[in-house]
Amino acid sequence: MEEKGLRKFNGESFHTWQTNLKARMEGVKPGTGRANISSIIPGWFSEISPMWPGEAHSLEVKEILFEGKSDFQDVLVFQSATYGKVLVLDGVIQVTERDECAYQEMIAHLPLCSIPNPQKVLVIGGGDGGVIREVARHKSVKQIDICEIDQMVIDVAKKFFPDIAVGFADPRVRLFVGDGAVFLKEVCDGFYDAVIVDSSDPIGPAQQLFETPFFESLARVLRPGGVVCTQAESVWLHMHIIKDIFSSCRKTFKGSVNYAWTSVPTYPSGVIGFMLCSTEGPVVNFRQPVNPIEKIDSDNTIGPLKFYNSESEAAGNRAVPSVLSGSGQQAARLRLGRRCPQRADNAWYPQGVVVDCILHPVSAEPECRAFLRIRLVSRVGPEPTFCTFLARVSRGAPIPYCIPFLSQKCRLYF
Known part of the structure; x- marks a missing residue:
């Protein structure tokens, strides 16, 4: 285990996990199968990975405490400005003292x-x-x-x-x-x-x-x-x-x-x-x-x-709707709203947003998959209004569930 010492960052410091940019962007570490492209640039660690393309989380670095390479992965420990000491394996944050x-x-x-x-x-x-x-x-x-x-x-x-x-x-x-x-x-x-x-x-x-x-x-x-x-x-x-x-x-x-x-x-x-x-x-x-x-x-x-x-x-x-339903497309039909009589197609428009869904044990009824406790926050009015209710998740065709909500009839479709 090789310790690199306590290196403070300044404008001239620069550290990357692989020296060749092309290898970082295209290569995979031998024996791991993990593309390693996270890096530390002056003063900051950026977590970049194909597991979350198009985004990166960055932490300000005060000093590097340890750098090493085991038989399985790269190991890094640094002191961050806001999250205490941070453990990084193959460019991915594993542990911070704060959270x-x-x-x-x-x-x-x-x-x-x-x-x-x-x-x-x-x-x-x-x-x-x-x-x-x-x-x-x-x-x-x-x-x-x-x-x-x-x-x-x-x-x-x-x-x-x-x-x-x-x-x-x-x-x-x-x-x-x-x-x-x-x-x-x-x-x-x-x-x-x-x-x-x-x-x-x-x-x-x-x-x-x-x-x-x-x-x-x-x-x-x-x-x-x-x-x-x-x-x-x-x-x-x-x-x-x-x-x-x-x-x-x-x-x-x-x-x-x-x-x-x-x-x-x-x-x-x-x-x-x-x-x-x-x-x-x-x-x-x-x-x-x-x-x-x-x-x-x-x-x-x-x-x-x-x-x-x-x-x-x-x-x-x-509950995660797409997991529980077994169909992301079915879960995407989850919506809350009310009819708009002014529109020719009598369409629904958003009346609120689902905050969370908590799964309840499966009902004894053979045609019922489960019950969800739904908490809603209204988009109507100057102050947010919350409403909690139970929705019956059918095993068969989509069903409406009607509730009084802000003096309107709203429906939750599955």
């Missing part, structure tokens, strides 16, 4: 708070230690296994992010350095209560962590009614990936499958999602935490929770 809590707490507590008395937990990835830090809060947990492929990430996290990597010091933690997919093959059936997959984006070696064979391995190592939570990209950028993950999980996991998301400002689009799945067995309702961490005997010696609570779990489990 890491939103990701680490949600990916850990969404699954663990949904089942009673979790005892054996596996974390795949998560070499910065943040996920195991959060898992360690649950005193019912007796064994925490973590499988991280890159030793350099672990070493860098312990050196530069001690408040995040503190989880490695917990005596319940067993560290395995290696490929998570290979590790799963050695695990006995039904061994874990929960598995958390803190993976990078589905490019290069991480691609296999988003495919059906990997999900089948996850399901095999879970006990009946066990849960898995895996990183599942951004609804604004990767809907095609999310739909593929959702479809694979629906085929693999015989319990429930849900999608949740949270806000992380330094991730592309400011949003990151999670796929929550359970195996066949005791029913798991990810929207009704049975093991709320703020009410159980948890370990807060590592500091208080900063982001997660049971209310955020319900709010975080928001």
Whole structure:
């Protein structure tokens, strides 16, 4: 692990991750399959990737703390002006001191708070230690296994992010350095209560962590009614990936499958999602935490929770219409409005906008797919007006759902 020292930026400083511009724009790093074109120009780091074409997120850099190259990826740590220390892998921001809590707490507590008395937990990835830090809060947990492929990430996290990597010091933690997919093959059936997959984006070696064979391995190592939570990209950028993950999980996991998301400002689009799945067995309702961490005997010696609570779990489990409907075109027909009699075609015009949609358990009615709780904000009048109601999502043809809204009859079409 080679440390480059503490280099302050000035107008003459310039660093790029590859010296040849053509290679950066066209080439793919050997062994990773990841095009590496993020760069640091005087005073700024810009995150550029084919995973989010046409946009880049930039942070002001005060000094570079570490640069290294492992067998798997480029590793960079820098001190930012606004987000504290930042960990970057292959040009993509993984962790910042300021907003890491939103990701680490949600990916850990969404699954663990949904089942009673979790005892054996596996974390795949998560070499910065943040996920195991959060898992360690649950005193019912007796064994925490973590499988991280890159030793350099672990070493860098312990050196530069001690408040995040503190989880490695917990005596319940067993560290395995290696490929998570290979590790799963050695695990006995039904061994874990929960598995958390803190993976990078589905490019290069991480691609296999988003495919059906990997999900089948996850399901095999879970006990009946066990849960898995895996990183599942951004609804604004990767809907095609999310739909593929959702479809694979629906085929693999015989319990429930849900999608949740949270806000992380330094991730592309400011949003990151999670796929929550359970195996066949005791029913798991990810929207009704049975093991709320703020009410159980948890370990807060590592500091208080900063982001997660049971209310955020319900709010975080928001439905993604194109995933839930299985058709982006069908979801695109979701609209709110009222008839305009002045128009010859008697068309609808916008009366409000859907703020969020929260999926409710599937109804017992055979013709009903689910219920959505819809929150609307009006575009009519000087002040925004909110309205919340339930919409019945039919399995068959599109149906209208009429409600009184601002003294007008509005319809929500599916």
